[in-house]
Amino acid sequence: xxxxxxxxxxxxxxxxxxxxxxxxxxxxxxxxxxxxxxxxxxxxxxxxxxxxxxxxxxxxxxxxxxxxxxxxxxxxxxxxxxxxxxxxxxxxxxxxxxxxxxxxxxxxxxxxxxxxxxxxxxxxxxxxxxxxxxxxxxxxxxxxxxxxxxxxxxxxxxxxxxxxxxxxxxxxxxxxxxxxxxxxxxxxxxxxxxxxxxxxxxxxxxxxxxxxxxxxxxxxxxxxxxxxxxxxxxxxxxxxxxxxxxxxxxxxxxxxxxxxxxxxxxxxxxxxxxxxxxxxxxxxxxxxxxxxxxxxxxxxxxxxxxxxxxxxxxxxxxxxxxxxxxxxxxxxxxxxxxxxxxxxxxxxxxxxxxxxxxxxxxxxxxxxxxxxxxxxxxxxxxxxxxxxxxxxxxxxxxxxxxxxxxxxxxxxxxxxxxxxxxxxxxxxxxxxxxxxxxxxxxxxxxxxxxxxxxxxxxxxxxxxxxxxxxxxxxxxxxxxxxxxxxxxxxxxxxxxxxxxxxxxxxxxxxxxxxxxxxxxxxxxxxxxxxxxxxxxxxxxxxxxxxxxxxxxxxxxxxxxxxxxxxxxxxxxxxxxxxxxxxxxxxxxxxxxxxxxxxxxxxxxxxxxxxxxxxxxxxxxxxxxxxxxxxxxxxxxxxxxxxxx
Ligand SMILES: Cc1ncc(C[n+]2csc(CCOP(=O)(O)OP(=O)(O)O)c2C)c(N)n1
Numbered sequence: 001x002x003x004x005x006x007x008x009x010x011x012x013x014x015x016x017x018x019x020x021x022x023x024x025x026x027x028x029x030x031x032x033x034x035x036x037x038x039x040x041x042x043x044x045x046x047x048x049x050x051x052x053x054x055x056x057x058x059x060x061x062x063x064x065x066x067x068x069x070x071x072x073x074x075x076x077x078x079x080x081x082x083x084x085x086x087x088x089x090x091x092x093x094x095x096x097x098x099x100x101x102x103x104x105x106x107x108x109x110x111x112x113x114x115x116x117x118x119x120x121x122x123x124x125x126x127x128x129x130x131x132x133x134x135x136x137x138x139x140x141x142x143x144x145x146x147x148x149x150x151x152x153x154x155x156x157x158x159x160x161x162x163x164x165x166x167x168x169x170x171x172x173x174x175x176x177x178x179x180x181x182x183x184x185x186x187x188x189x190x191x192x193x194x195x196x197x198x199x200x201x202x203x204x205x206x207x208x209x210x211x212x213x214x215x216x217x218x219x220x221x222x223x224x225x226x227x228x229x230x231x232x233x234x235x236x237x238x239x240x241x242x243x244x245x246x247x248x249x250x251x252x253x254x255x256x257x258x259x260x261x262x263x264x265x266x267x268x269x270x271x272x273x274x275x276x277x278x279x280x281x282x283x284x285x286x287x288x289x290x291x292x293x294x295x296x297x298x299x300x301x302x303x304x305x306x307x308x309x310x311x312x313x314x315x316x317x318x319x320x321x322x323x324x325x326x327x328x329x330x331x332x333x334x335x336x337x338x339x340x341x342x343x344x345x346x347x348x349x350x351x352x353x354x355x356x357x358x359x360x361x362x363x364x365x366x367x368x369x370x371x372x373x374x375x376x377x378x379x380x381x382x383x384x385x386x387x388x389x390x391x392x393x394x395x396x397x398x399x400x401x402x403x404x405x406x407x408x409x410x411x412x413x414x415x416x417x418x419x420x421x422x423x424x425x426x427x428x429x430x431x432x433x434x435x436x437x438x439x440x441x442x443x444x445x446x447x448x449x450x451x452x453x454x455x456x457x458x459x460x461x462x463x464x465x466x467x468x469x470x471x472x473x474x475x476x477x478x479x480x481x482x483x484x485x486x487x488x489x490x491x492x493x494x495x496x497x498x499x500x501x502x503x504x505x506x507x508x509x510x511x512x513x514x515x516x517x518x519x520x521x522x523x524x525x526x527x528x529x530x531x532x533x534x535x536x537x538x539x540x541x542x543x544x545x546x547x548x549x550x551x552x553x554x555x556x557x558x559x560x561x562x563x564x565x566x567x568x569x570x571x572x573x574x575x576x577x578x579x580x581x582x583x584x585x586x587x588x589x590x591x592x593x594x595x596x597x598x599x600x601x602x603x604x605x606x607x608x609x610x611x612x613x614x615x616x617x618x619x620x621x622x623x624x625x626x627x628x629x630x631x632x633x634x635x636x637x638x639x640x641x642x643x644x
Pocket of ligand 1: 151
């Protein structure tokens, strides 16, 4: 179903077309853009509320600035649908997030208007500052550089690192703080309180009006922008602002807060700011989900709602005639509460993903022992380490991809200090439609090489529960090792998943089936594909054995001895990078113990794998059930190369 754009939007093929319109047309453009996003996302899915909230900002930015020469960097990028639609991708927008279609995030390869690839938060200030400094070095003083960052993304250390540096430069950098008081869940922490204070403080608002009056006079009297700015600084902002405005203290000129939905005002303010040199911040107040009632009301649910009926606002849910397996994240959330009710030392930590990780279940059930620390993965890990030093049993849940940010903390603050923090890595393996910025491809490789770290992945819900149960037990908590449990996005395989909790022996795998022609070794839920592959192969009279190794570290050495003594053909399967991952660990074992076998490793190759349904990506990489079966056949039927 093709979505028809409104009259004005239909004529905007590039921002030049937008810039050729009269300013009085812009409210209409905004209305049509908003409608186009609603029409598309309701039918094809994707992120929703964030893009609706920045419609006016998007139109104003492309109207005022000379994109793509001026560099516009979106933080996270989940709010950039309007930007994509205005920058030549309107007619293929229905492919957004589909396999081989448009990326759900700005991506440098996709368009010259996507000045920086994003997906992880809080990169925009550093990236735009880098661009601004490069423009200075290249003697290009006319180019503008704009970072659009949400109040959620602003909570990360990286954003502050960028501002700290920016404030010491004369770079032409405009930071637009898109303040909607929301992360995916309600934003948390002292910064949020601070932003609310500025927004509601009569002193600030009076000052803001005076600042804008002066800026208004700038054009009337034709004074140079620099003069005006220094007047503002000395006259109005000097004492109070410098002392108490966070951004001013970092030497960023602070403007706002202004209504981020008033397109006329946005255009005139941005035009004024173009003439003000140096690093500056414009604080815009917006509403996530703006213009679509249900999304304004329940902003977390409408962050990425799935398909919905745009007229009734009803989110479409698949209907099944029998009970379905739960999502792994929900098994985590419920099991955590079950464990925490018995073990009072248990605490939960999430960096800004209460609903995404289902930590919200514990936040609701036992609020004083579950912490959302904001988008701050590094802090989440070190904070967990700190609690572990005091004997708390910490479940720190971080998406595999976001854990990449906290690697030093894992090594330095947890493992070197022998602290038994439990890391639950959600969205491990291919993340699906979110694409390469979100794939949890590297965790097995980067976790297994760290000393004092156990690395496991459950093949199903029961295994996840048992691993969690084991990790919080005294066996682990009185020891010196951290414990990583990684599991994927989406549903498991067991509708009846509330199984009794049982201790798992560390480093012990499970033989799923015996065989004679080949041994298939798997780690995690991808093992369920191997089960299907074995069924396929059996019909062809091939007898595969299947081992769910359960632990990548420590490996089940007894099991591996058995495997290499009995099988000449071995296939390893992992939903993770081949380099340094599970298959590599198996080969290391093989050579270390002098075994010789033909080993085929299946997993994610040394390439950026784009977005798509998980199964499409598994197929692309050759480890869907068919791909596993193909590899087994190839291994068995290809003649062994014997060197003399
Ligand atoms: C490093 C990192 N951690 C977590 C996320 C997951 N995430 C995506 S959007 C988002 C909320 C961002 O909030 P904000 O910046 O205020 O933007 P809004 O959605 O409110 O427009 C989060 C936590 C991420 N993209 N990157």
